[in-house]
Amino acid sequence: MIITETSKGDIAILAPDGKLDHDSAPEIRQNRSIIDPDKMVVIDLEKVDFIDDSGLGAIICALRNKRNANGVTVLSGMNHRLRIIFEITNIHKLFNIFDDVAPTIEYLETRQIERT
Amino acid sequence: MNKSITITLPGEIKFVRFASQTAASVATLLISENIPESEGTQFVHDFELAICEAFTNSVKHAVKRDTLQMLTITFEFEPRQLTVCLRDTNGPFTIETPTPEITDYPPGGYGLMIIRKVMDGVTCHRDGDSNILRMSKSL
Amino acid sequence: MSSIITLTLPGDILFARLASQTASSIARLLADDQQTETESCVFAHAFELAVTEAFTNSVTHAPENATSAMVTVTFLFEQPHLTVSISDANEPFTIETPAPDIESFPENGFGLLIIRKLMDRVIYRRDGEWNILSMSKSL
Numbered sequence: 141m142i143i144t145e146t147s148k149g150d151i152a153i154l155a156p157d158g159k160l161d162h163d164s165a166p167e168i169r170q171n172r173s174i175i176d177p178d179k180m181v182v183i184d185l186e187k188v189d190f191i192d193d194s195g196l197g198a199i200i201c202a203l204r205n206k207r208n209a210n211g212v213t214v215l216s217g218m219n220h221r222l223r224i225i226f227e228i229t230n231i232h233k234l235f236n237i238f239d240d241v242a243p244t245i246e247y248l249e250t251r252q253i254e255r256t
Numbered sequence: 257m258n259k260s261i262t263i264t265l266p267g268e269i270k271f272v273r274f275a276s277q278t279a280a281s282v283a284t285l286l287i288s289e290n291i292p293e294s295e296g297t298q299f300v301h302d303f304e305l306a307i308c309e310a311f312t313n314s315v316k317h318a319v320k321r322d323t324l325q326m327l328t329i330t331f332e333f334e335p336r337q338l339t340v341c342l343r344d345t346n347g348p349f350t351i352e353t354p355t356p357e358i359t360d361y362p363p364g365g366y367g368l369m370i371i372r373k374v375m376d377g378v379t380c381h382r383d384g385d386s387n388i389l390r391m392s393k394s395l
Numbered sequence: 396m397s398s399i400i401t402l403t404l405p406g407d408i409l410f411a412r413l414a415s416q417t418a419s420s421i422a423r424l425l426a427d428d429q430q431t432e433t434e435s436c437v438f439a440h441a442f443e444l445a446v447t448e449a450f451t452n453s454v455t456h457a458p459e460n461a462t463s464a465m466v467t468v469t470f471l472f473e474q475p476h477l478t479v480s481i482s483d484a485n486e487p488f489t490i491e492t493p494a495p496d497i498e499s500f501p502e503n504g505f506g507l508l509i510i511r512k513l514m515d516r517v518i519y520r521r522d523g524e525w526n527i528l529s530m531s532k533s534l
Contacts, residue, residue, distance in 0.1 A: 162411055162451055190440075192447045193509065197502035204500045221440055228512040229505045230497045261410075263417075264401040271400075274420055281413055326399075 141167055151180045151248050153241060157187040160195030168198035178211050180252070182244045186217030191225055203234060212236075212251065216244040261331040266324050267315050267344065275329060276308035279340060282331050286338060290395050299393065302374035306391050307340060309367035314344040339392040346387060351380045397473045398425075406454050406464035406483060414450045414468055418479055419443035421470050425477060429534055438477075438534065441513040445530050446479060448506035453483040453526075475534040476515075482527045490519045490528070 141164035144155040152173035158164065173179045183199065185191075191199075202213045216238040218226070226232040238244040261282055265271050283303040287296055307329070314327055328343040353368055372378050377392040402417055404410045422442040426435035446468065453466045467482040494508045495501040511517050516531040 159412070161447060162408055190443065192444060193451065193503055193506040196505055200500050200502050204502070207500075221437075225444070225509065229508055230494070231505075233497060234500070259405070261405070261413075262401070262403040264399075266398050266400070268398075270424070274424055277420060278413075278417055281416060285409070285413055 143167060143171065145171075145173065148245055149249070150252065151182060151245060153182045153184055153245070155184040155187060159190040160185075160188050160198065161190065161192045162194040165194040165198035168195075169201050174202045174205060174213075176211065177205055179206075180211055180248050181206070181213045182241060182248065183213060183215050184217050184241050184244075185215055185222055186219070186241075188222060189219070191222055196225070196229060196231055200231065200234065210255070212248065214238065214244050214248065216241050259333045263329045264326050265329075267318055267327045268324060269312070269315050272308060272311050272315070275311045275327075276304045279307035279329070279331070280304040283338060286331075286333050287395055290335070299395070303338065303340070303393060306371045306375050306393075307342070309370050310342045310389055310391065313367045314342060314346060317346045317349070318344075319346055335395075337392055337394050339390060341391070342389045343383075343386050345385050348382050349380065349387060351378055351389070397471065399472075400470040402468040402470075403465055404468070406457050406466040408451065408454050410466075411447055411450050411454070414466075415443045415447040418446035418468070418470070421472075422477060425472050426534055429475075438532065441532055442477070442479060445510045445513055446481070448510050449479075449481040449528050449530065452506050453481055453485065456485045456488065457483065458485070476531050477534070478529055478531040480527050480529040482525050484524050485526055487521050487526060488519070490517060 141159070142157045144157065146153045154171060154173065156164070156168065160168070168174060173181050181202065183202065199215070205211070206213050214236040217240060218237070236247065238247065263275070263278060265275065280300050280303060283300045284296070287299055291299065311327065318325055325345050330341045332339045332341070351368055351372070371391060375391040375393050379390045381388055400421060402414065404414060419439045419442055423435055423439040426438045430438065450466060450468070457464050464484060469480045469482070471478045471480070490507055490511070492507055495504040510530060514530040514532050518529045520527050
C-alpha cells in the first residue's frame with residue numbers, strides 16, 4: 141500500500157491509498173508518526189476504498205498510541221461506504237471525523253494554540 | 257502449504273470473464289514475488305487469455321446444451337511454474353488441430369492456437385468422461 | 396435457476412484478497428442485470444467485506460500446525476438471494492458473540508459484528524469436522 145505522508149508544522153498527514161486490510165494494516169501500525177505518542181496525526185481516508193477488521197484495528201491502534209500523550213489522531217475524507225463501517229462498529233464515536241483535510245488541520249492548530 | 261486453488265462453476269458463457277479475471281488475480285498473486293513487474297504484466301495477460309479461450313471452448317462444445325455442465329479450474333503452483341487445468345465433460349478432443357488458414361479469414365478456431373502460443377506446455381487427456389486441458393507457464 | 400460456484404483455496408492469509416475479490420466479482424456479476432450501478436456496488440462491497448472477515452477468521456483460528464488446511468468458499472445464487480458459505484476444519488465456534496466494547500479501544504474482534512450488520516442472514520452450523528458459516532443477502 142502507498143501511504144503518502146506530508147506535514148504542516150507539527151502535524152503529520154497520512155494518506156493511505158487502496159485497501160486497508162490485513163495485508164496493509166501493519167504499514168499504518170508501524171508508521172513512525174503513528175508510533176510517536178506526541179505527534180499529531182491526521183489520517184486522510186479519501187483514497188481508501190475498503191476497510192476491514194484489521195484496518196479498523198490499525199486505526200484504533202493509532203489512537204491508542206496517542207491518547208495518553210499530547211498527540212491526537214483525527215480522520216478525514218472518508219467516503220460513505222467507509223463511514224457505514226465506522227458507524228456499525230461504533231468506532232466513529234472514538235474519533236474526531238472531518239469531511240476534508242483543511243478543517244482537520246484547522247482544528248488541530250486551534251488545539252495546539254490552546255495547549256501552549 | 258497445499259499449493260493449489262480450485263474453482264468449480266457453471267459452464268455458462270456469462271462466467272467467462274469471471275473465470276479469466278480470477279485466473280489473472282491468481283497469477284498476479286502468485287508471481288508477484290518471483291518476477292519483475294514488467295514481465296509480470298505479460299505473464300498475467302497470457303494466463304488470462306489462455307483461460308478465456310479454454311473456458312469459451314468448453315462452453316461452446318458442450319454436448320448437452322439443455323443441461324448445464326460444471327467446469328472445474330485448478331491452479332497449481334510450483335516455485336518456477338504456474339499450471340492451470342480446465343476439466344469439462346464434453347466429447348473427447350485433440351489439441352493437435354491445424355492452425356486456421358488465415359487467408360480464409362475464418363471467424364473462429366483460434367482458441368487452441370492462442371493457448372499454445374501463450375503457454376509453455378499444453379496437454380490434454382481424457383479422464384473417465386472428462387477432458388482435462390492442462391496449461392503451464394514457467395516464470 | 397440456481398448457480399453454484401465453489402472456490403477451494405489454501406487457508407493462508409495470502410489468499411484473503413483473492414477470496415474477497417472473487418466474492419465481489421460474483422456478487423457484481425449477479426447484481427448487474429437487476430440493479431442500478433450504485434446498488435450493485437453496495438451489494439458487491441457487502442460480500443467483499445463479509446468474505447474478508449470470515450476468511451480472515453478461518454485463517455487466524457486455524458490450529459498452528461494446520462499448514463495444509465484448505466478453506467472452501469461456496470456461492471449459491473437462488474434468485475434473489477446470494478449465499479456465501481465459508482467452510483473450515485477448525486474448532487467449533489459461536490456467532491453469538493457480544494459486540495466489542497469500544498471504550499476499551501479494542502484492536503480487533505469486529506469481524507462478526509460487521510458480517511451480521513451487512514448481511515440479511517447469518518447462520519453457523521457444525522457438520523462433522525467442519526464449521527460452515529453461511530451469509531445471505533438479497534438483491
